[in-house]
Amino acid sequence: MLLAILLAGYIVYLDFQVRQQFTGKRWSLPARVYARPLELYTGLELNAEQFVTELQALHYRPVLSPREAGQFSRNKNELHLISRPFDFWDGQQAPANVRVTFSAGKLAGLTDASSGRALSLLRLDPVLVGSFYPAHNEDRVLLQLDEVPVSLTDALIVIEDRDFFSHHGISPAAIARALYANIRAGGVVQGGSTLTQQLVKNFFLSSERSLTRKLNEAIMSLLLEWHYDKDEILEAYLNEVYLGQDGNRAIHGFGLASYFYFERPLAELSIDQMALLVAMVKGPSYYNPRRHPERATARRNLVLDVMAGLELITTEESARAKARKLGVSDYQRKAINTFPAFLDLVRRQLQRDYRDEDITSEGLSIFTTLDPQVQWQLEHMLGSRLDGLERERGMNAGTLQGAAVVTSVQGGEVLALAGGRDPAFAGFNRALDAHRQVGSLLKPAVYLTALEQPQHYTLATLLDDSPLTFTARNGVVWKPGNYDRKNHGNVPLYQALAHSYNVSTARLGLDLGIEPIIKTLRRLGVEQQLNPYPSLVLGAVEMSPLQVTHMYQTFAGGGFRTPLRAINAVLAADKTPLQRYQLSVQSAIEPAANYLINTAMRFAMREGTGRSIYQSLPASQDVAGKTGTTDDLRDSWFAGFTGDRLGVVWIGRDDNKSTGLTGSSGALRVWRDLFTRFNNPGWVQPAVEGVEYHWIDPKSGSLADAGCQDAIQLPFITGSGPQQQAPCVKEKQALPDPVDWFKELFQ
Amino acid sequence: MKLASVLRVLVAALLLSIHGCSTVSTQQVPTPVVEQGQPLSAQQPAIKYQAPGYEPAPGTTTAVATNKQTPAVVALLQQAERQANDGDLESAAASLERAIRIDPRNAVLWHHLATVRLSQGEPMQAEQLASKSNSLAPGNYAQQSRNWLLIAQARRQLHNAAGAAAAEQRARELGAR
Numbered sequence A: 001m002l003l004a005i006l007l008a009g010y011i012v013y014l015d016f017q018v019r020q021q022f023t024g025k026r027w028s029l030p031a032r033v034y035a036r037p038l039e040l041y042t043g044l045e046l047n048a049e050q051f052v053t054e055l056q057a058l059h060y061r062p063v064l065s066p067r068e069a070g071q072f073s074r075n076k077n078e079l080h081l082i083s084r085p086f087d088f089w090d091g092q093q094a095p096a097n098v099r100v101t102f103s104a105g106k107l108a109g110l111t112d113a114s115s116g117r118a119l120s121l122l123r124l125d126p127v128l129v130g131s132f133y134p135a136h137n138e139d140r141v142l143l144q145l146d147e148v149p150v151s152l153t154d155a156l157i158v159i160e161d162r163d164f165f166s167h168h169g170i171s172p173a174a175i176a177r178a179l180y181a182n183i184r185a186g187g188v189v190q191g192g193s194t195l196t197q198q199l200v201k202n203f204f205l206s207s208e209r210s211l212t213r214k215l216n217e218a219i220m221s222l223l224l225e226w227h228y229d230k231d232e233i234l235e236a237y238l239n240e241v242y243l244g245q246d247g248n249r250a251i252h253g254f255g256l257a258s259y260f261y262f263e264r265p266l267a268e269l270s271i272d273q274m275a276l277l278v279a280m281v282k283g284p285s286y287y288n289p290r291r292h293p294e295r296a297t298a299r300r301n302l303v304l305d306v307m308a309g310l311e312l313i314t315t316e317e318s319a320r321a322k323a324r325k326l327g328v329s330d331y332q333r334k335a336i337n338t339f340p341a342f343l344d345l346v347r348r349q350l351q352r353d354y355r356d357e358d359i360t361s362e363g364l365s366i367f368t369t370l371d372p373q374v375q376w377q378l379e380h381m382l383g384s385r386l387d388g389l390e391r392e393r394g395m396n397a398g399t400l401q402g403a404a405v406v407t408s409v410q411g412g413e414v415l416a417l418a419g420g421r422d423p424a425f426a427g428f429n430r431a432l433d434a435h436r437q438v439g440s441l442l443k444p445a446v447y448l449t450a451l452e453q454p455q456h457y458t459l460a461t462l463l464d465d466s467p468l469t470f471t472a473r474n475g476v477v478w479k480p481g482n483y484d485r486k487n488h489g490n491v492p493l494y495q496a497l498a499h500s501y502n503v504s505t506a507r508l509g510l511d512l513g514i515e516p517i518i519k520t521l522r523r524l525g526v527e528q529q530l531n532p533y534p535s536l537v538l539g540a541v542e543m544s545p546l547q548v549t550h551m552y553q554t555f556a557g558g559g560f561r562t563p564l565r566a567i568n569a570v571l572a573a574d575k576t577p578l579q580r581y582q583l584s585v586q587s588a589i590e591p592a593a594n595y596l597i598n599t600a601m602r603f604a605m606r607e608g609t610g611r612s613i614y615q616s617l618p619a620s621q622d623v624a625g626k627t628g629t630t631d632d633l634r635d636s637w638f639a640g641f642t643g644d645r646l647g648v649v650w651i652g653r654d655d656n657k658s659t660g661l662t663g664s665s666g667a668l669r670v671w672r673d674l675f676t677r678f679n680n681p682g683w684v685q686p687a688v689e690g691v692e693y694h695w696i697d698p699k700s701g702s703l704a705d706a707g708c709q710d711a712i713q714l715p716f717i718t719g720s721g722p723q724q725q726a727p728c729v730k731e732k733q734a735l736p737d738p739v740d741w742f743k744e745l746f747q
Numbered sequence B: 001m002k003l004a005s006v007l008r009v010l011v012a013a014l015l016l017s018i019h020g021c022s023t024v025s026t027q028q029v030p031t032p033v034v035e036q037g038q039p040l041s042a043q044q045p046a047i048k049y050q051a052p053g054y055e056p057a058p059g060t061t062t063a064v065a066t067n068k069q070t071p072a073v074v075a076l077l078q079q080a081e082r083q084a085n086d087g088d089l090e091s092a093a094a095s096l097e098r099a100i101r102i103d104p105r106n107a108v109l110w111h112h113l114a115t116v117r118l119s120q121g122e123p124m125q126a127e128q129l130a131s132k133s134n135s136l137a138p139g140n141y142a143q144q145s146r147n148w149l150l151i152a153q154a155r156r157q158l159h160n161a162a163g164a165a166a167a168e169q170r171a172r173e174l175g176a177r
Helices: A001-025 A048-057 A150-160 A172-185 A197-204 A212-229 A228-240 A253-262 A269-281 A293-308 A314-324 A340-351 A358-362 A372-392 A439-451 A493-498 A502-510 A513-521 A534-538 A545-556 A591-606 A610-617 A668-675 A741-744 B005-018 B071-085 B090-103 B105-118 B124-135 B141-157 B161-176
Strands: A031-035 A073-076 A078-082 A086-088 A089-092 A097-103 A106-112 A128-132 A138-140 A242-246 A249-252 A363-370 A403-410 A414-418 A462-464 A488-491 A567-571 A576-582 A624-629 A636-641 A646-652 A691-698 A712-717
Touching: A001 A610, A031 A340, A048 A073, A048 A078, A048 A097, A048 A372, A048 A502, A078 B071, A089 A242, A089 A668, A128 A340, A138 A253, A138 A372, A150 A197, A150 A228, A150 A269, A150 A293, A172 B141, A197 A212, A197 A228, A228 A253, A242 A253, A242 A269, A249 A253, A253 A269, A269 A293, A269 A314, A293 A314, A293 A513, A340 A358, A340 A363, A340 A414, A340 A567, A358 B071, A372 A403, A372 A414, A372 A646, A372 A668, A403 A545, A439 A493, A439 A502, A439 A534, A439 A545, A439 A591, A439 A624, A439 A636, A462 A502, A488 A493, A493 A502, A502 A513, A502 A534, A513 A534, A545 A591, A545 A636, A545 A646, A576 B090, A591 A610, A591 A624, A591 A691, A591 A712, A610 A668, A624 A668, A646 A668, B071 B090, B071 B105, B090 B105, B105 B124, B105 B141
Parallel strands: A031 A363, A138 A249
Antiparallel strands: A031 A128, A073 A078, A078 A097, A086 A089, A097 A106, A242 A249, A363 A567, A403 A414, A403 A646, A462 A488, A567 A576, A624 A636, A636 A646, A691 A712
16 A cells, blocks of 8 residues: 555656656757858859858758759859749748859849749858757757658667557557567567667656666656657657767758758758668668668668568669668867857857857857858968968968958958958957957047047148157157158148058048047947047057957948948847847938048058059959057057948967067958959949049149149038149139039039 | 927928929928939030040939839838838838938938937937938939938937037038029
8 A cells, every 4th residue: 555655756746747748848959040141143253163151061962953952063154953842031032943144253143943934032051050059969850750751760669669659659560569578588688678768767767677667767757658659758768869979979850961961951951861860860870881881771771671571662662762872971079169269159149148058059050241252261361371371471380370350341240250350260259358459540530539629630630740859748658650651741631541651641630639539439339448648549559350340430421420230130049030130320420521531541551551452353343441550569550441331350479579570561462362353343332422523633632623734633611722822733713612512413 | 309300300301202302391401403324425525535534424323313213112111111110120121221222322211220220319320321422412412312311310300419510510501502
């Protein structure tokens, strides 16, 4: 009696455990991090090679004629593919059967393959670039039962538990069969475990082989079957079963195993591949198809034979499937995350909104702004240019380090990020954490502060570049010098910035006052501590490449500050939208003043410290930018932008010793290598209102006319043009009206 | 402003932009007489030095300048319109952001994004986005006028009556040009 009560109590206890854990069972699912989806449309800048690279990163398979999602064929510049369906933040993208043609570096045609109708737009599924795992390193791609091919569940049941749909959790017939086999063999050779028992074992129990455990397993299996229907148990099994090991990452469930062994979703597997996965259930290590292909093949074929014997497939299908190779992808001990530096940024942005355990265990889908095309180019260019610089200068290989950020100009989306020269290294992230003196990169803030006072300063204002000695109130003497150790007399403001003259900049900064310059920097989004010393105007402030990017983003964005975003949206595990990171802008600089500072930075590229950019960029390419070099050539910087992309590059050494590089002999060359690969149409900042053009004599800063030698056209904030005429204007005439295209256009 | 009426304005504006019309019927904006994208050659000063001082004709670098949206942008505008109609404003915003990624200097897209943000109860961001649209539409007074009307609505939501009145005044002036 007492025994019965105790047993009943024990069963109630187990029952509680089973229900508690099964109902509440939440697999900890790592967050999946995706690159931006590639949007296909006519006119997109992309060539066939780049497109194929993207398809390969998506594990689309080249075939003769695509029949299923995830396949493509290529005939020179024409591709035919069937895209995969995908759940995006704003709904599901349906699969599409399309032809894509390329011409002259652009997508020239996008048509529906069956009807031949032109399509306006197709969003591909995004490349998976990494995952954030929980500490115990279990990984899974969670599946619902209806997502699992019926052939796979059929095969699983006939191989592992033929009576699954009729038993109540344990199968006496199976146990008897196993017992008989074991007695005959004189040891344990066969298990009589049902799928339910296997699941219970994985879920609740240790792997020890004892009678108590067997008893618990049996009771709990019965309880599980009592409370839950077969489909729920089967679904849990499909997601829980252990199918392999990738370093310290455990491969659980058929969903992930399909990616791990075949690099494609379960739904795209052929019958022989499904049979192989089922074959491995018995012993993922013993039947590891990469290490023991013969064993794996033999057991796969056994599975196929059983399936044919039960007429789940025809004998011919079975024969054909058995003739196939295992088809397992090459094992690459991949760094789990392809772009660790970028993922580091993603994780930091996520940590503002989510707890760490949510990031690693809630199965979030994270849609980032990463453009793999830009990222691949950046990694390649940075590495090869640093190698080249070291060779050129006889430095030991590995002396130099570098970091870079590339963003979209209007949206502030981080397209690519390099945290060092080794893209696979997941350690110190220089793009985020190397805080270095920025040197002349700061100068545009000084000149902008001046240009925002059009009654005092214009691009044509002459600045004094003669030697300067400044004694601060505390008696400290400051004697800034130019990089070329020369002084240049009176220079027009735009040239002082273009040539990055220190002396005239220092004098300008002192005239303006440090506080207004700090205010300007704040408006540009510079947030760190700034010391109000005169040396600030020459860049005595430490910033990371990402912070510099934020500052230049405002110039590039036409005077609108845009928060840099690495994430677009986050979906919960059930694909419901959790959060969007919206595009937002904040007006920070009047567009007209911003236009003037951008013009000066375009002169820096055409005539100043950045002019070597045009050694490889076409003259038609409009670029604005600024070089930066710090004392003893410790840091080589370049920040530059075109109409659509902004790039910031830093080169230095981790020990902070001299690199022997200026901004233009180092960082600028990385930038140039990268941006030569882009086709950047359009102007840095198309014309704005409130600006008029005058012909100017750069020597005097006075009004000229088109006939004057060396005369150039400069933009001025309306009404701020010079009043004096240069001597070269032959006949003194009434001051010409400024050129105002808008008025002319719309009169 | 009631959500429903904001939505009506939004949908009307989206529809109009898709069909290439340049007026907004629900608002008091006179039909502009200017066409965008006119060549400039006649008035352009002789250029002897093509330094950064030389500029292209204003507005020739974006699709909107020629009042022609690319098919991809039109498709996304239509999608945004559907989503807004269904009350799914955040998806409408996401579609507009996709369109902006394709054509980042298209002032029409920034204007619509501003409209969606206003409907979502984000008047401050709506005003900023409308200003951004203005900065991308130099010389396009009709577009600027629409932006200023939107800024007026945003300011009214923020209980800034004087600012709203000034913005409306600005919209009228621009509409009359």
